[in-house]
Amino acid sequence: MVGAGISGVGAAYHLQANSPDRSYVVLEGRERLGGTWDLFRYPGIRSDSDMFTLGFSFRPWTASKAIADGPSILNYLEEAARDYGIDEHIRYSTRVTGASWSTEEALWTVTAERGGEAVTFTCAFLFLCTGYYNYARGHTPDFAGTADFKGRIVHPQFWTDDIDYKDKRVVVIGSGATAVTLVPELAKQASHVVMLQRSPTYIVSRPSQDRLANWMRGWMPSMTAYGLTRWKNVLLQQFFFRLARKNPEKTRERIVQMARDELGPDYxxxxHFTPRYNPWDQRVCLVPDADLFAALREGKAEVVTDTIERFTETGLALGSGKTLETDLIVTATGLEIQLFSGMPISVDGKAFEPARAMTYKGMMFSDVPNFAISFGYTNASWTLKSDLTANYVTRLLNAMRKRRVRQVTPRLAAPVEEVPFLDFTxxxxxxxxxxxxRQGTRKPWRLNQNYARDVMALKFGGIDQEMEFSNPEPANKAAA
Structure with a gap:
């Protein structure tokens, strides 16, 4: 396995629990587990999903807050890794540099760097749990005049403890999940915070605590209360998502009205809060306890909807002709997608090009043997899908052992129409x-983006559909 974030820890648990005859190692490039929750250190870092669905299926979330802060989530992951003995299998500071598959040997050869030295691993199955974005670089547009600005410019992905914003004027560029998290937190100490957006995002508020869950935990076993709350939240998420896709105008009106109710008739x-696109064409942003709206009402923060003409010595010149004077600029302008943590992959000496491949059940790829990735949902909590993916991989491994085969490869049985992997703008x-x-328009090449359907397909469904089980001869035997 590669990656010791939330997906990697979950995958290791499922392998231990469901395929105890398999040995494994988790290669982690950083010095600590946690992935996103160890990397991101910006003020207010928190989940944008409830922890009953972002948490593991096998380990209950027991804290009172359902929308949790980053350190609490990191602690949850560390406790899980320690309690299940997963941490003993993690090799830290081991940066994977490539992987190559040999059909003759039915093995992956994984190259890595550790302490400046090259190291090599071989494995029968390669499971990547590296997430989907570049840890080394965030996305920052090529703004004109950045060198002119006399203050500090920082991307949230690289926030450090020495960044001083107390009693300072701050501009946060962006309107996504990171921006709406940062603004109310910065507003607690900054003299004033501006969220500068080119266009609005759908923003909804929900309580940071789940009262029903906290009530149930008072009189029933923790795991039972957790499981019931998890399914309650899954079904509610799916209901509102389907409602938004079926009736986008009504959903738009409802979300916008929620903002009006929070901000008052004069705002x-x-x-500032009516996007040009339909709900769930892009991910809807969550704010706990309406904290963003509270900061706006209290005058500690404001939203400016405009474009950036250029950076100046003292701030920003906007497309409207207005200027923003500021001491600190935070570019919450997005992530850079990077599959496989940027490592090259080859199959029998031929470079694997993801853009030319078709995804199988959202986790494997056409014609690539013994290989899977963990990729979560875009319309729900990431861990829901990563949990199911890990469980499915163990089903495959167990089937391989039972059938005494060394190779499993998704194969297209017939042509299928190709559509984008992610239906997001x-x-x-x-x-x-x-x-x-790409993904296909039929099973098993289509992404469901639906947890209930995936439970049936991945946990209880068959594993033979357009999957080739084979037993290539070892090279030494074939040559004899």
């Missing part, structure tokens, strides 16, 4: 569209 909601998706794999 220009039409300009978000900038980070569109910027990477030509590098992403």
């Amino acid at each position: 220009d909601v039409a300009t 978000s900038g980070y998706v569109q910027r990477a569209a030509d590098r992403l794999p």
Whole structure:
């Protein structure tokens, strides 16, 4: 396995629990587990999904807050890794540099760097749990005049403890999940915070605590309360998502009205909180306990909807002709998608090009043997899909052992229409569209983006559909 974030820890648990005869190692490039929750250190870092669905299926979330802060989530992951003995299998500071598959040997050879030295691993199955974005670089547009600005410019992905914003004027560029998290937190100490957006995003508020879950935990076993709350939230998420796709105008009106209710009749909601696209064409942003709206009502923060003409010595010149004077600029302008953590992959000496491949059940690729990735949902919590993916991989491994075969390969039985891997108009998706794999219009090549359907397909469904089980001869035997 590659990656010791939330997907990697979950995958390791499922392998131990469901395929205890298999040995494994988790290669992690960083010095600590946690992935996103160890990397991101910006003020207010938190989940944008409830922890009953972002948490593992096998380990209950027991804290009172359902929308949790980053350190609490990292602690949850560390405790899980320690309690299940997963941490003993993690090799830290081991950066994977490539992987190559040999059909003759039915093995992957994985190359890595550790302490400046090259190391090599071989495995029968390669499972990548590396997430989907570049840890080394975030997305920042090529703004004119950045060198002129006399203050500090920082991308949230690289926030450090020495960044001082107390009693400072701050501009946060962006309107996505990171921006709406940062603004109310920065507003607690900054003299004033501006969220500068080119266009609005759908923003909904929900309580940070789940009262029903906390009530149930008072009189029933923790795991039972957790499981019931998990399914309650899954079904509610799916209901509202389907409602939004079926009746986008009504959903738009409802979300915009929620903003009006929070901000009052005199606030220009039409300009600042009414997007030009339909709900769930891009991910809907969540704010706990309406904290963003509270910061706006109290005058500690404001939203400016405009374009950036250029950076100046003292701030920003806007397309409207207005200027923003500021001491600190935070470019919450998005992530850079990077599959496989940027490592090259080859099959029998031929470079694997994801953009030319078709995804199988959202986790494997056409004609690539013994290989899977963990990729979560775009319309729900990431871990829901990564949990199911890990469980499905163990089903495959167990079937291989039972059938005494060494290789499993998704194969297209008939041509299928290709469609984009992600049906999202978000900038980070569109910027990477030509590098992403494709999905099909029929099973098992179609992404469901539906947890209930995936439970039936991945946990209880068959594993033979357009999957080739084979037993290539070892090279030494074939040559004899």
